[in-house]
Amino acid sequence: MIYIYLFSIIVLVIGAAVFLWFLVWTVIIGDIRGAPFVASRRDKIRLMCDLAGIRSGLRVVDLGSGDGAILFEAARRGADAIGLEINPFLVWFSRIRAKRLGLRDKITILRQDFYSYPLGEVDAVLVYLWPETMDRLRDKFLRECRLGTKIISNAFPIKGWRAIMEKDDVFVYEIK
Numbered sequence: 121m122i123y124i125y126l127f128s129i130i131v132l133v134i135g136a137a138v139f140l141w142f143l144v145w146t147v148i149i150g151d152i153r154g155a156p157f158v159a160s161r162r163d164k165i166r167l168m169c170d171l172a173g174i175r176s177g178l179r180v181v182d183l184g185s186g187d188g189a190i191l192f193e194a195a196r197r198g199a200d201a202i203g204l205e206i207n208p209f210l211v212w213f214s215r216i217r218a219k220r221l222g223l224r225d226k227i228t229i230l231r232q233d234f235y236s237y238p239l240g241e242v243d244a245v246l247v248y249l250w251p252e253t254m255d256r257l258r259d260k261f262l263r264e265c266r267l268g269t270k271i272i273s274n275a276f277p278i279k280g281w282r283a284i285m286e287k288d289d290v291f292v293y294e295i296k
């Protein structure tokens with residue numbers, strides 16, 4: 121009997137530690153590095169992809185790809201989608217979902233800080249991040265993105281930039 125109690129306690133402690141670690145990554149570390157994990161709503165994801173004109177042949181990147189939902193929508197539309205995500209749990213979860221959805225060949229999910237990913241080869245950059253994070257990314261966009269690259273931001277505009285389109289708090293910018 122004592123072994124069953126001991127085993128249960130060990131399982132509980134390990135479960136609590138994993139959950140706590142997940143919370144630390146998802147809420148605290150995500151927040152400090154760019155934004156905590158909050159998923160974009162499905163209708164917003166569809167709108168982002170519509171406004172960005174995402175279609176076959178395009179290469180798109182989601183900076184902080186979370187559960188991968190934006191990548192799945194972009195890949196269903198035929199684009200090659202790259203997700204950059206620091207949270208190991210979300211990387212693992214979204215890779216499994218991509219495989220289950222049969223989209224693995226259209227999607228690459230890297231466990232990487234998005235500040236260090238070069239943006240020179242992408243046609244569209246999708247973001248749902250804190251305004252301060254976008255302030256930091258603004259120079260990177262200008263330095264690295266090709267002319268014509270679209271930046272699509274859910275919820276927060278980029279300070280000092282004029283959007284070429286805006287609908288329901290989705291903002292579209294083009295590098296000119």
Ligand SMILES: C[S@@+](CC[C@H](N)C(=O)[O-])C[C@H]1O[C@@H](n2cnc3c(N)ncnc32)[C@H](O)[C@@H]1O
Binds near residue numbers: 150161248
């Ligand atoms: C608000 S969520 C957006 C998730 C997804 N893009 C969406 O719209 O549903 C922001 C995500 O960015 C990730 N993140 C924050 N800072 C990051 C960084 N410096 N590099 C990579 N990912 C980061 C967080 O872990 C979180 O999953």
